Amino acid sequence: MYTNREQMEVRVHKLETEVAVIRSNYATKEDIARLELKLAGTDAKVVGIEIKLAQLETKMVKWFITTSVAMSGLMITTAGLAFTAGAISISA
Numbered sequence: 001m002y003t004n005r006e007q008m009e010v011r012v013h014k015l016e017t018e019v020a021v022i023r024s025n026y027a028t029k030e031d032i033a034r035l036e037l038k039l040a041g042t043d044a045k046v047v048g049i050e051i052k053l054a055q056l057e058t059k060m061v062k063w064f065i066t067t068s069v070a071m072s073g074l075m076i077t078t079a080g081l082a083f084t085a086g087a088i089s090i091s092a
Contacts (some may be wrong), residue, residue: 027035
């Protein structure tokens, strides 16, 4: 069996190992500075993507409205032809 001193030494060794692992995962000032530089570059990219997305949205709305108007015209024309054909066959 371990004595109190030996138990304490084992526990201290485990703590030292855990602290070493924690320290190895710390971010340094240089790591943070590099990350800030990367993030600064992505801001401009995000703004560019937002602009392109807004332009695409505008194009899609215009396309939808144009298609709706064209489909409405086609439906009115088709209905007019159907009524005209029906009126011709009724009177004949």
